[in-house]
Amino acid sequence: MNNIIFTREGGVKLNGLLKNVASSDIYLLMDTHSRDYCMEYLQLDIPACNRIVLMPGEHCKSLEGVKKVWQVLSDNCARRNAVLVNLGGGVITDMGGFAASCFKRGIACVNVPTTLLSQIDASVGGKTGVNFNGLKNEIGTFSIPRYVIIDNGFLSTLSQRQVLSGFAEMLKHGLLSNVDYWNELMSVDLSDVGGTEFLELIRKSVAVKSAIVQEDPCEKGVRRALNFGHTVGHAIESVAIDDDLDICHGDAVAYGMIAELYLSVKKMGFDLELYKNIRSFIRGLYPRCMGVDNPERLYQLMLHDKKNDYPGVNFTLLQSIGKFVVNQYCVYDEIIEALKQI
Ligand code: GLY
Numbered sequence: 133m134n135n136i137i138f139t140r141e142g143g144v145k146l147n148g149l150l151k152n153v154a155s156s157d158i159y160l161l162m163d164t165h166s167r168d169y170c171m172e173y174l175q176l177d178i179p180a181c182n183r184i185v186l187m188p189g190e191h192c193k194s195l196e197g198v199k200k201v202w203q204v205l206s207d208n209c210a211r212r213n214a215v216l217v218n219l220g221g222g223v224i225t226d227m228g229g230f231a232a233s234c235f236k237r238g239i240a241c242v243n244v245p246t247t248l249l250s251q252i253d254a255s256v257g258g259k260t261g262v263n264f265n266g267l268k269n270e271i272g273t274f275s276i277p278r279y280v281i282i283d284n285g286f287l288s289t290l291s292q293r294q295v296l297s298g299f300a301e302m303l304k305h306g307l308l309s310n311v312d313y314w315n316e317l318m319s320v321d322l323s324d325v326g327g328t329e330f331l332e333l334i335r336k337s338v339a340v341k342s343a344i345v346q347e348d349p350c351e352k353g354v355r356r357a358l359n360f361g362h363t364v365g366h367a368i369e370s371v372a373i374d375d376d377l378d379i380c381h382g383d384a385v386a387y388g389m390i391a392e393l394y395l396s397v398k399k400m401g402f403d404l405e406l407y408k409n410i411r412s413f414i415r416g417l418y419p420r421c422m423g424v425d426n427p428e429r430l431y432q433l434m435l436h437d438k439k440n441d442y443p444g445v446n447f448t449l450l451q452s453i454g455k456f457v458v459n460q461y462c463v464y465d466e467i468i469e470a471l472k473q474i
Pocket of ligand 1: 253254256257259355358359
């Protein structure tokens with residue numbers, strides 16, 4: 133975790149870390165949002181031709197998007213000691229990380245995540261990738277960024293919806309770690325995500341993820357715990373894409389956690405009253421989304437989950453807060469009943 137810097141002075145830190153790199157060797161990848169709202173703050177003095185600006189949105193997370201990055205690096209004769217700074221949300225850090233991990237067999241990258249979701253999850257842990265053939269993250273690498281600079285000053289301008297989207301991953305980390313952290317999250321003030329207290333919560337959340345990643349960087353076992361809530365969550369997101377519903381990642385994961393906690397009650401002895409409290413808390417924060425109304429359809433989508441390697445659907449389930457068990461297979465009737473709890 134010592135390559136992850138938590139700060140309210142992201143620009144100063146970044147410049148300090150790069151002070152021995154020639155400005156012509158530094159490249160900056162952004163989308164138009166991070167260019168307009170965050171670039172100036174970094175005060176990065178690099179040639180204009182070293183800036184790569186993409187349109188915002190998931191559709192840029194593609195081989196075409198990566199090609200644009202490689203083209204700029206190659207046209208500028210970038211060397212192996214070049215550094216790619218990825219400034220933006222998860223699309224930019226996933227894609228930039230992938231581009232950097234392949235260019236000349238790997239150049240360094242520094243992630244400067246600007247959304248809560250990317251600060252908590254996407255920018256740390258070394259998963260990089262792009263979507264391909266209609267499938268999310270189908271092509272990618274495990275490649276740890278040289279540094280991640282987490283500055284929650286960027287979060288002050290996010291909408292409440294974007295904040296909640298990232299907060300769902302913090303809730304997941306709370307459930308995977310311990311009751312104290314979970315209780316802190318239950319009483320957090322989400323109107324001040326740019327403050328120093330919230331930075332401490334981000335630090336705790338990233339520490340939960342980092343400890344798991346350190347144990348299992350390439351997701352052979354325990355890292356699957358980080359998919360808690362996501363088996364159902366990804367199915368909800370797929371429905372949202374197919375039906376053009378306005379559901380963000382956090383809404384889907386939040387409701388996914390309700391269903392997967394219910395499975396935990398049924399199969400692992402997770403406390404029923406605690407489950408009900410958590411369910412009310414989540415329901416109070418996240419608007420119920422239409423994508424959850426068809427359990428049969430969600431079940432069919434879950435059968436395609438990458439983690440399944442046994443007949444049935446693979447889940448991470450909890451015995452209690454902080455005690456998780458990966459690779460738990462559930463069958464049709466159990467899953468349908470859990471989906472009805474949402
Ligand atoms: N987002 C889950 C992981 O990084 O493993």
